[in-house]
Amino acid sequence: MFKIGDFSKLSQVTIKALRLYDELNLLKPARIDPESGYRYYSAEQISRLNQILVLKNLGFTLEQAAVMLNGGIRTDQFREMLLARRKQLEENVRFEQERLLLVEARLRQIENEGGELMSQNEVVIKSVEPIRVYSLRDVIPTFSAVGGLFHRLYEDITAAGAKMAGPGIQIYHESEYKDHDIDVEAAFPVTGGSKLALHELPGIAKAACLIHNGSYEMLHASYALIGKWIEDNGYSICGNSREVYLKTDDQASDQSEYVTEIQIPVEKL
Amino acid sequence: MFKIGDFSKLSQVTIKALRLYDELNLLKPARIDPESGYRYYSAEQISRLNQILVLKNLGFTLEQAAVMLNGGIRTDQFREMLLARRKQLEENVRFEQERLLLVEARLRQIENEGGELMSQNEVVIKSVEPIRVYSLRDVIPTFSAVGGLFHRLYEDITAAGAKMAGPGIQIYHESEYKDHDIDVEAAFPVTGGSKLALHELPGIAKAACLIHNGSYEMLHASYALIGKWIEDNGYSICGNSREVYLKTDDQASDQSEYVTEIQIPVEKL
DNA sequence: CTTGACTCTCCCCCCGGAGGAGATCTTACT
DNA sequence: AGTAAGATCTCCTCCGGGGGGAGAGTCAAG
Numbered sequence: 001m002f003k004i005g006d007f008s009k010l011s012q013v014t015i016k017a018l019r020l021y022d023e024l025n026l027l028k029p030a031r032i033d034p035e036s037g038y039r040y041y042s043a044e045q046i047s048r049l050n051q052i053l054v055l056k057n058l059g060f061t062l063e064q065a066a067v068m069l070n071g072g073i074r075t076d077q078f079r080e081m082l083l084a085r086r087k088q089l090e091e092n093v094r095f096e097q098e099r100l101l102l103v104e105a106r107l108r109q110i111e112n113e114g115g116e117l118m119s120q121n122e123v124v125i126k127s128v129e130p131i132r133v134y135s136l137r138d139v140i141p142t143f144s145a146v147g148g149l150f151h152r153l154y155e156d157i158t159a160a161g162a163k164m165a166g167p168g169i170q171i172y173h174e175s176e177y178k179d180h181d182i183d184v185e186a187a188f189p190v191t192g193g194s195k196l197a198l199h200e201l202p203g204i205a206k207a208a209c210l211i212h213n214g215s216y217e218m219l220h221a222s223y224a225l226i227g228k229w230i231e232d233n234g235y236s237i238c239g240n241s242r243e244v245y246l247k248t249d250d251q252a253s254d255q256s257e258y259v260t261e262i263q264i265p266v267e268k269l
Numbered sequence: 270m271f272k273i274g275d276f277s278k279l280s281q282v283t284i285k286a287l288r289l290y291d292e293l294n295l296l297k298p299a300r301i302d303p304e305s306g307y308r309y310y311s312a313e314q315i316s317r318l319n320q321i322l323v324l325k326n327l328g329f330t331l332e333q334a335a336v337m338l339n340g341g342i343r344t345d346q347f348r349e350m351l352l353a354r355r356k357q358l359e360e361n362v363r364f365e366q367e368r369l370l371l372v373e374a375r376l377r378q379i380e381n382e383g384g385e386l387m388s389q390n391e392v393v394i395k396s397v398e399p400i401r402v403y404s405l406r407d408v409i410p411t412f413s414a415v416g417g418l419f420h421r422l423y424e425d426i427t428a429a430g431a432k433m434a435g436p437g438i439q440i441y442h443e444s445e446y447k448d449h450d451i452d453v454e455a456a457f458p459v460t461g462g463s464k465l466a467l468h469e470l471p472g473i474a475k476a477a478c479l480i481h482n483g484s485y486e487m488l489h490a491s492y493a494l495i496g497k498w499i500e501d502n503g504y505s506i507c508g509n510s511r512e513v514y515l516k517t518d519d520q521a522s523d524q525s526e527y528v529t530e531i532q533i534p535v536e537k538l
Numbered sequence: 539c540t541t542g543a544c545t546c547t548c549c550c551c552c553c554g555g556a557g558g559a560g561a562t563c564t565t566a567c568t
Numbered sequence: 569a570g571t572a573a574g575a576t577c578t579c580c581t582c583c584g585g586g587g588g589g590a591g592a593g594t595c596a597a598g
Contacts, residue, residue, distance in 0.1 A: 003595090005544065006435075010515070010530075012395040015545085016586055036594055037546050043515035043528035047390055047480045054391040058375065059368050061584070068387070075379065078387075082376050089369040093362060099328050100358040106327065107351050110344065118337070118347075121316055122323040126281040166275075191566090211316045246279070246312035259312035261279075272564090274575060284576085285555055305563055306577050331554070460597090539598100546593070552586095562577065568570085 001031065007041040011049050026052055026066045059085055105232065121222070123210045123229040128242075128263060130203035133169065134162070134196045135187035142180055146170065149186040157190055165191040168245040169201070175240075207263040208235065211246075215255040219243075219262075226262055239265030270300065276310040280318050295321055295335045328354055374501060390491070392479045392498040397511075397532060399472035402438065403431070403465045404456035411449055415439065418455040426459055434460040437514040438470070444509075476532040477504060480515075484524040488512075488531075495531055508534030 008015045021027040022039065027048055029039035048069070055065040064081065067073060136153050140146060150168060157164060166189035173183040187201060208230050212222040230237060247259035277284045290296040291308065296317055298308035317338070324334040333350065336342060405422050409415060419437060426433060435458040442452040456470060477499050481491040499506060516528035 003544075009398070010436075010513075012397075014586080016588090019546095020586060033594095038594075039545085043520075044482065046515065046528070046530065047482065050391045050393045050478075050480060051387055051389075053393045053395075054387070056585095057368065057393075058372055063584090079376070079379050082372055082379070086369065086372045086376065089365055089372060093365045093369065096358055096362045096365060099326065100355065100362065103327055103351055103355045103358060107348070107355065110348050110351070118320055118323070120320075122319045124319045124322045124326075126322075128281075129278065167279075209319075211319060213313065213316065244279075246315065251312075259315070261315065272575075283555080285557090288577095289555065302563095307563075308576085325554095541598095542596095544593100544595070547591095549588105549590085551588085553583100556582085557580105559580080560578095562575100564573100564575070566571100566573085568572105 001040040001042060004029075004039045004041070007045075011046055013049060013053070021049075021052065021062070024062055024066055026062060026069065058082070059089060102233075121211050121213065121225070123208055123226055125206055125235075125266070126209055128204040128207050131166075131189055131201050132198045133187035133201050134190050134198055135185050135201070137173065137183070137185040139181055139183050143182065146184055146186065149184065153186050153188060157188060157196065160192075160196045162190040162192045162196055165189045168248070170243045170245070171201075172241050204239065204263065204265045206235075206266055206268075208266045209264075210262045212260045212262060214258060216258065216260070219260065222262055226264060230264065230266055234269050235266040236269050237264055238267045241265070270309040270311055273298075273308045273310065276314075280315055282318060282322070290318075290321065290331070293331055293335055295331060295338065327351070328358060371502075390480050390482065390494070392477055392495055394475055394504075394535070395478055397473040397476050400435075400458055400470050401467045402456035402470050403459050403467055404454050404470070406442065406452070406454040408450055408452050412451065415453055415455065418453065422455050422457060426457060426465065429461075429465045431459040431461040431465055434458045437517070439512045439514070440470075441510050473508065473532065473534045475504075475535055475537075477535045478533075479531045481529045481531060483527060485527065485529070488529065491531055495533060499533065499535055503538050504535040505538050506533055507536045510534070 002010065004015050004018055008018060018027070018039070018041075022029060027045060030042040030045060031040040032038070033040065051069055052062075052065055055068060056062070060068070060081070068078065068081075134153070134157060136149055136156070138149055140149060153168075154164075169187045171185040171187065173185060190196060190198070208226055210222055210226040210229075212219055241262065241264040244261040244263065245258075246261055247257060249258075252258055271279065273284050273287055277287060287296070287308070287310075291298060296314060299311040299314060300309040301307070302309065320338055321331075321334055324337060325331070329337070329350070337347065337350075403422070403426060405418055405425070407418055409418060422437075423433075438456045440454040440456065442454060459465060459467070477495055479491055479495040479498075481488055510531065510533040513530040513532065514527075515530055516526060518527075521527055
């Protein structure tokens with residue numbers, strides 16, 4: 001019989017851990033002195049402890065280990081848990097490797113381009129929810145004509161007694177870059193106005209998103225940035241890009257205050 | 270200005286997370302209504318939020334992100350943190366991959382050898398602490414003579430008025446298997462007996478350990494098991510193996526109750 | 539018998555939120 | 569203007585695998 005300290009030294013498992021395993025019914029001491037509460041372990045229990053350590057090394061939780069070791073498991077169940085474990089581990093490895101690539105990309109960027117540390121505007125990947133909107137789609141001669149499209153949209157909405165329930169969204173229905181005769185859709189989420197024919201804007205599973213601050217004349221710079229990012233990070237564009245007008249003339253006194261989000265659907269190559 | 274729910278939808282960050290970032294001084298709302306306590310965010314703050322998300326994706330903690338974004342950091346410091354991060358991530362990947370190999374080895378074992386699920390006695394890798402012992406070393410004709418060695422050890426210790434302070438240990442000072450004229454050391458940690466010439470048994474950084482239950486006549490089977498395990502798991506033997514007599518004739522009424530631990534120093538190939 | 543080393547239970551902490559309770563606030567509809 | 573629904577607030581507990589420490593009780597050796 002060993003006291004917990006001796007047993008801990010023998011097994012290289014901390015006393016804290018042993019007490020926890022006791023509490024979780026993973027490894028009950030062979031005897032507990034009813035008066036002092038001291039735990040006494042027998043030499044045979046090292047086998048059991050080793051089983052626990054093996055399961056822990058495989059990455060199972062202590063709770064799973066308790067279920068397995070307390071007998072409620074068949075070989076085929078164990079096999080299935082191992083398969084699930086393998087799947088999870090493979091995913092973990094992929095995830096960590098991808099994260100590693102991101103870190104290395106940052107390091108390269110610092111080495112090459114000097115100290116930018118964190119730019120004000122960073123590209124992030126996120127999903128975009130589907131949303132019901134009222135929208136108008138048209139082929140417009142030049143970019144500057146998109147204002148008119150939004151104006152017609154606004155008139156339709158107010159005429160129907162509806163209200164805008166979110167920021168304006170613009171979708172480029174072009175697969176390539178064009179600067180004339182552009183197929184463009186302007187949309188607003190609305191509330192009320194049951195007469196309006198709403199239409200569901202599909203969600204985007206993965207979109208590369210970048211916030212653009214300031215006048216629309218500089219939007220192309222942000223597009224260049226996000227395009228470079230997509231290329232550098234091994235994504236490719238797989239859908240129509242959008243602009244979301246988070247802050248525009250109705251809340252900003254100056255064009256320099258405008259805030260626009262660029263969303264580009266992407267997929268991992 | 271967006272209420273927290275709208276801002277959450279825009280940014281695809283949960284309300285819970287936004288409130289946490291507020292608490293951690295990562296992202297304070299642009300305005301908090303002093304009467305209702307409602308948080309109001311401005312469109313510009315999405316940039317800041319994206320910075321947070323990027324740092325989180327790189328695997329930094331929120332606390333680190335707070336330090337970085339709140340200005341107390343220079344580029345070279347950021348670079349060092351990235352380097353540390355890379356090192357940690359590389360280690361994580363190695364660790365998870367090794368764990369994955371363990372799981373796959375288990376799966377192969379189940380497929381090949383049918384349902385053993387968990388054997389009673391599992392091999393674990395652990396470290397062994399250095400320990401001060403009194404020991405005798407001799408070349409003995411056959412294995413069975415090791416008993417005599419321990420007997421002499423026992424007599425020396427009691428004669429010196431000392432006591433054994435732990436289980437007996439046997440070290441094989443042979444690099445290959447021999448069944449006659451074996452160079453063997455028998456050792457006991459002791460307390461008291463200042464006249465005894467103690468000697469420090471070195472620690473082992475990595476030892477493959479296996480508990481053997483029962484008579485010593487079956488020890489060879491456990492040696493075969495641990496040898497196979499070492500080979501299967503990509504280790505190689507790099508030192509003298511030991512046996513630790515955790516339960517032997519002084520506490521056991523029958524040889525079938527003996528408990529012995531085999532320790533073999535190994536290194537990863 | 540004393541003293542120092544061990545052990546006991548109980549509580550808080552880590553990390554990044556998730557889930558929920560109960561109260562208050564805003565907003566849309568009548 | 570009232571009311572009901574939905575949003576939001578703070579505060580609490582929980583997850584995993586223990587680590588660290590307080591305060592009290594126990595064991596073993598000289």
